[in-house]
Amino acid sequence: QQQVRQSPQSLTVWEGETAILNCSYENSAFDYFPWYQQFPGEGPALLISILSVSDKKEDGRFTIFFNKREKKLSLHIADSQPGDSATYFCAATSGSWQLIFGSGTQLTVMP
């Protein structure tokens, strides 16, 4: 049973567009959702995170929108740059700090 799902599996956008990466979860006990960015050959780097008490978290060009009722969240990358091309992982935890990762969205930003 996959507790954290991500879509799409891969996404291509043009430079300057907003990329939207989706994530959904099943466990109502999840209350903290970090997003990680991973480049080929590197470990995942923490990008931005949100607590379930919030519905939006913004950090520069990166924004998380969170819908607790629907158990969905999305990562919006505004003004996408070619350097944003990477795999993005949504993760969830219920405070035990055992992270459950989604399967990732591979983003390609075309110049």
Place this chain on the structure above:
Amino acid sequence: GALVYQYPRRTICKSGTSMRMECQAVGFQATSVAWYRQSPQKTFELIALSTVNSAIKYEQNFTQEKFPISHPNLSFSSMTVLNAYLEDRGLYLCGARGGYNNQAPLFGEGTRLSVL
């Protein structure tokens, strides 16, 4: 800033041999360390959670006999893959965090294990 270093970055071992990988937290106290394995398909498997002064908790399909972990202080952890075989290939990630709740772990660059 806070960083997690892992070494070696890459390693190759013969089937049936063992290899040790290390994880060091810099700039913060790693009260908890989690070891993950990322498959070539990029899925994450949690191997074990280690908290200083507590027993190490292994996930199903992973055992101390196969993946012994040491977490002797707040800046260092190591894990050994004993009797490595092809199915043990992957990117081994160390995620460390301090003592606060709702704090996402910081990951190192990983140790990529290849088995011949």
